[in-house]
Amino acid sequence: MIYAANWKMNGNTRLINHMLSEIKLEVIPYISKSSEIILCLPSIFLGGAVISCKNTPIQVGAQDCSSHKDGAYTGEISAAMISDVGSEWLILGHSERRQYHKENNPLLYEKLLLAQAAGLKVIFCVGETYEQYLNGTAKEILVEQLSVLFDPSFINLNFIIAYEPVWAIGTGLVPELEDINLIHQFIKSSIFEKTERKSNVLVLYGGSVSPENVKQIKSLSNVDGVLVGGASLDPEKFKQICL
Numbered sequence: 001m002i003y004a005a006n007w008k009m010n011g012n013t014r015l016i017n018h019m020l021s022e023i024k025l026e027v028i029p030y031i032s033k034s035s036e037i038i039l040c041l042p043s044i045f046l047g048g049a050v051i052s053c054k055n056t057p058i059q060v061g062a063q064d065c066s067s068h069k070d071g072a073y074t075g076e077i078s079a080a081m082i083s084d085v086g087s088e089w090l091i092l093g094h095s096e097r098r099q100y101h102k103e104n105n106p107l108l109y110e111k112l113l114l115a116q117a118a119g120l121k122v123i124f125c126v127g128e129t130y131e132q133y134l135n136g137t138a139k140e141i142l143v144e145q146l147s148v149l150f151d152p153s154f155i156n157l158n159f160i161i162a163y164e165p166v167w168a169i170g171t172g173l174v175p176e177l178e179d180i181n182l183i184h185q186f187i188k189s190s191i192f193e194k195t196e197r198k199s200n201v202l203v204l205y206g207g208s209v210s211p212e213n214v215k216q217i218k219s220l221s222n223v224d225g226v227l228v229g230g231a232s233l234d235p236e237k238f239k240q241i242c243l
């Protein structure tokens with residue numbers, strides 16, 4: 001199981017230290033060796049977090065990168081810089097980036113190329129809006145969002161998918177369990193059919209994951225882990241989610 005936290009624009013060094021000591025003492029000794037914990041933090045904290053996670057199984061990730069390799073782009077952070085400070089993971093395509101920064105496939109294509117060149121592992125987010133869910137176009141939208149990964153350039157990209165229905169993010173709403181499982185299956189088979197990949201891609205579920213609902217979500221056969229927003233900012237809740 002993969003337990004990924006997306007802190008979005010929240011937290012500070014104090015919370016990071018608190019979270020790390022909770023995970024080290026109260027989670028790692030009790031979870032299976034094959035479980036992975038990934039903390040996706042605001043970029044400014046990545047270097048420090050990588051140092052604090054040294055010699056632990058906790059991995060660190062960024063939440064976005066520039067679509068440019070380097071140069072005169074004030075305020076931007078490149079994929080190579082994220083990798084340079086020791087961060088292994090990168091979230092791309094989060095619905096908040098799609099919504100507030102108008103991220104689309106051509107832009108994400110550039111970011112994916114740079115992430116691949118920097119050797120980062122990508123958590124690629126997809127998900128439909130409530131309107132798309134209601135009018136039955138969710139699958140179409142998911143394939144459209146996934147299609148950037150079908151490009152042969154990404155045959156060797158190390159990526160996993162996070163299925164995050166936009167209407168489930170931060171709302172307390174979660175799709176029916178059976179629907180989550182079916183959509184995950186659909187995502188896996190779409191990638192399998194449209195690319196030359198030999199192995200099944202891992203798919204995380206994200207959207208209002210909580211200590212109360214995580215056990216049922218984790219028990220679904222096509223769920224390989226969770227991407228947690230709000231509840232990952234509370235060390236007690238995140239601990240319960242991972243255990």
Ligand code: 13P
Nearest residue numbers: 006169170207208229230
């Ligand atoms: P919440 O867990 O707060 O719904 O956020 C999910 C999310 O967007 C993770 O990337």
